Amino acid sequence: MKRRIAAPTEPAAECSELTRSVRWSLAGLSLTMLLSALGTSIANVGLPTLARVFEAPFQDVQWVVLAYLLAITALIVGVGRLGDIVGRRRLLLGGIAVFTLASGLSGLAPTLWLLVAARAAQGLGAAVMMALTMAFVAETVPKARTGSAMGLLGTMSAIGTALGPPLGGALIAGFGWSALFLVNVPLGILTYVLAHRHLPADRKAATRADARFDVFGTLVLASTLVAYALAMTIGRGHFGPLNVVLLLAAALGVGAFAMVETKVASPLIRLTTFRDPALSANLITNGLVSTVMMTTLVVGPFYLTRALGLDAAVIGLVMSVGPVVAAISGVPAGRFVDRFGARPVILAGLTAIATGAVGLSTLPATLGIPGYLAPIVIVTAGYALFQAANNTAVMADVPPDRRGVISGMLNLSRNLGLVTGASVMGAVFSLASAASDISTAPPEAAATAMRVTFAVAAGLILLAIVIAVAGRALTVRSASTDDGLRNRTR
Numbered sequence: 001m002k003r004r005i006a007a008p009t010e011p012a013a014e015c016s017e018l019t020r021s022v023r024w025s026l027a028g029l030s031l032t033m034l035l036s037a038l039g040t041s042i043a044n045v046g047l048p049t050l051a052r053v054f055e056a057p058f059q060d061v062q063w064v065v066l067a068y069l070l071a072i073t074a075l076i077v078g079v080g081r082l083g084d085i086v087g088r089r090r091l092l093l094g095g096i097a098v099f100t101l102a103s104g105l106s107g108l109a110p111t112l113w114l115l116v117a118a119r120a121a122q123g124l125g126a127a128v129m130m131a132l133t134m135a136f137v138a139e140t141v142p143k144a145r146t147g148s149a150m151g152l153l154g155t156m157s158a159i160g161t162a163l164g165p166p167l168g169g170a171l172i173a174g175f176g177w178s179a180l181f182l183v184n185v186p187l188g189i190l191t192y193v194l195a196h197r198h199l200p201a202d203r204k205a206a207t208r209a210d211a212r213f214d215v216f217g218t219l220v221l222a223s224t225l226v227a228y229a230l231a232m233t234i235g236r237g238h239f240g241p242l243n244v245v246l247l248l249a250a251a252l253g254v255g256a257f258a259m260v261e262t263k264v265a266s267p268l269i270r271l272t273t274f275r276d277p278a279l280s281a282n283l284i285t286n287g288l289v290s291t292v293m294m295t296t297l298v299v300g301p302f303y304l305t306r307a308l309g310l311d312a313a314v315i316g317l318v319m320s321v322g323p324v325v326a327a328i329s330g331v332p333a334g335r336f337v338d339r340f341g342a343r344p345v346i347l348a349g350l351t352a353i354a355t356g357a358v359g360l361s362t363l364p365a366t367l368g369i370p371g372y373l374a375p376i377v378i379v380t381a382g383y384a385l386f387q388a389a390n391n392t393a394v395m396a397d398v399p400p401d402r403r404g405v406i407s408g409m410l411n412l413s414r415n416l417g418l419v420t421g422a423s424v425m426g427a428v429f430s431l432a433s434a435a436s437d438i439s440t441a442p443p444e445a446a447a448t449a450m451r452v453t454f455a456v457a458a459g460l461i462l463l464a465i466v467i468a469v470a471g472r473a474l475t476v477r478s479a480s481t482d483d484g485l486r487n488r489t490r
Contacts, residue, residue, distance in 0.1 A: 021198060025140040026149060028194030032092070032133045033153045034160040035099065035187055036126040039068060041164025043119070046180045049172055054112040063116045066233060071123025072130065073415045074225045078218035079124075080131035080408025081268050084401050085213055087202030088132050088139075091404075093195055095128025100188030106181035122181075130411045134395055135403035139200050144338060146396070147345075151334020151388040155327050158384075162323030165316075214268040217260045221268065224253025228416070232423035239427070269405060279406075281471025282394045283413040285350070285464040289386055290417025292357060292457045295425040296322060296379060299453055300372075302429065306446035308368060321373055322380045329384035337389045342396065345389035346468055352382025354461040361454035365447045429453045 043065050051061045083091040102122035109115035133153060141149040171179035231246035261267040274280050300319055304310045310318065337345050359375030367374075391410065398406045432452035435441035441449070 022140055024194060024198040025136070025200070026152060028191060028198055029133050029136055029140070030152060030156040031187065031191040031194065032096065032129045033156040035096075035184060035191060036072075036129045036133075037157045037160025038164055038167075039099070039103075039122060039126050039184065040072075041161045042168040042180055042183075043068065043164075045165045045168040046172055046177050049177050050112070050115075053177060054115075056112050060112060064112075064119055067116045067120040068123040068126065069415070069419070070226055070229055071120045072127045073229050073412065073419070074222035075124060075127040076131045076411050076415070077221060077405060077408040078268060079128045080135070080404035080406070080411075081218075082213055083128070083132045083135065083404035088135055088404055089195075089199050089202045091128055092132045092136070092199070093192065095125045095132070096188060096192045096195060097125070098122075099125025099129060100185055100192065101125075103181045103184035103188060107178040107185075118181075131408040132404055133407075134391060134410065135407040136199060138395060138398070138403060139400075143396075147337025147342070147388055147392045148331065148334035150391040150395075151330045151332070151337070151384070153330075154333070154384060154387045154391070155330025158323050158326035158330060162320060162327060166320075212266040214261075214264050214266060217257065217264060217268040220253060220257045220260050224250050224257055225412070225416075227253060229419050232419045269409070273406075277471045277474035279394065281467045282390055283409060285346075285386075285468050286390055286394075286410060287413040287417035287420070288460050288464040288467075289350070289353060289383065289390075290414045291421035291425065292353060292460055293379075293383055294418045294421025295453065295457050296360070296376065298422050298426045299429045299450065300376075302441075303364065303446050303450045304372070306441050307364070307443045307450065308372070309443070310369075318369065318373065322376050325377050325380040326384050329381045330388065333381075333384040333388040334392075336385065337392050342389040342393035343472055345385050346393065347465065349382045349384070349386030349389060350461055350465045350468060352385065353379050354458050354465065356380075356382060357454050357458035357461055361451050361458060364450060425453060425457065428456055 047058070047061050047064065050056070050064060051058060054061070079091065079095070099122055102118050102125055106115055106118040106122060109118055134150070137146060137149045137153070167183070168180050171183060227246045228250035231243045231250060234243060234246070258271060261269060261271050297319075301315055304315045304318060333345070333349075336348075356375040356377075356379030359378065360372070363371035363375060365371070394406065394410050395403065429449045429452075433441045433445040433449035435445050
């Protein structure tokens with residue numbers, strides 16, 4: 001799949017102010033992104049309460065969170081492709097309805113395992129919402145404003161992530177654990193109404209008869225992704241025999257999926273897609289960046305507690321700075337993309353993240369809280385730039401019949417990065433501390449672990465920069481070769 005290098009400017013006709021209809025469409029898409037992110041973050045704060053209410057151990061209660069994440073990770077590519085075939089508007093409305101209904105069932109669940117099942121169904125709805133929201137941008141927003149729209153969606157995702165813990169804590173205190181999930185019901189209904197009234201109708205080409213859904217490929221990919229996600233989450237960063245077996249199963253699943261996709265007439269993912277160096281680079285860098293961003297969320301609380309000796313209230317305030325910066329930076333980042341083009345902004349964002357990671361590795365030990373906050377602001381602002389630009393670059397010029405699956409792949413790379421960051425980088429921090437239990441590690445050990453972990457994180461972002469530059473160079477070379485061949489055949 002050949003991809004045009006996005007130009008920084010577009011015709012003036014596309015730069016006009018967004019129409020009222022487009023604004024309402026973006027409002028519906030923004031709420032869709034907000035709800036799916038809120039569903040991820042709001043339940044975590046309720047785990048201690050759920051353990052007490054259902055008289056269950058943490059190992060059982062954590063499935064309230066894992067079921068949601070596993071459903072998203074396993075299904076997001078498949079539902080994206082399904083939207084390309086049956087119609088994205090129709091499927092998105094169905095996903096919002098499933099998410100809303102499952103939220104109500106979660107709040108009313110009489111037992112823990114019924115709650116887990118309802119959360120899995122909620123994750124199915126969220127997978128549809130995540131996969132198709134970005135795919136709709138190309139159909140609702142002029143190309144010259146795509147970056148701004150992607151920045152807005154990134155802002156809403158950051159707000160949903162940041163809002164989850166404080167909102168969840170307030171709801172539990174005021175109304176009980178059920179409110180964690182029931183709050184999504186009125187919001188889901190509002191989102192459905194906006195999407196139903198203002199999203200554009202499905203194109204007839206989306207329902208053509210020759211497009212078939214790859215059921216077997218979807219099942220193989222889903223099983224592979226579940227095996228990988230479980231390998232990264234079971235044991236909470238401590239790898240054992242079961243983790244190794246699951247990783248081996250995931251590796252075998254990748255091979256099986258590649259074999260299946262070469263045999264079916266209408267594959268879930270065309271393997272030739274990965275011959276596009278720009279797209280492959282975008283997906284890999286997205287996963288690496290997400291790994292580093294999750295590292296800040298996983299490692300930060302341990303460092304602030306053990307090395308700086310902060311109490312829970314102050315830690316909460318410090319940890320809220322990152323999401324707040326992401327929410328503030330999203331829309332301006334999108335405007336930078338519209339003005340300067342996606343590729344330069346991607347490199348600027350990656351450079352900022354690398355700079356912030358180096359700062360996190362060196363400054364907190366000498367400057368304390370300011371030495372922690374300044375790099376976090378740089379990392380998060382860089383992430384906002386990267387996310388808006390990378391999402392725009394990936395979705396630029398994707399054929400209409402593949403937008404859902406490409407959007408699903410983009411979200412999948414992000415989710416896999418988050419899962420990997422939580423497990424692998426958490427393990428790096430634990431090993432670097434040389435403590436049997438990081439929650440009781442002495443300040444010096446926590447400081448050493450912080451330095452090592454973010455040195456590794458900076459290395460990952462430098463690798464991402466190399467991949468981004470190489471992907472662009474290969475794309476330019478491929479375009480030049482194609483032009484030369486066309487000229488010689490004239």
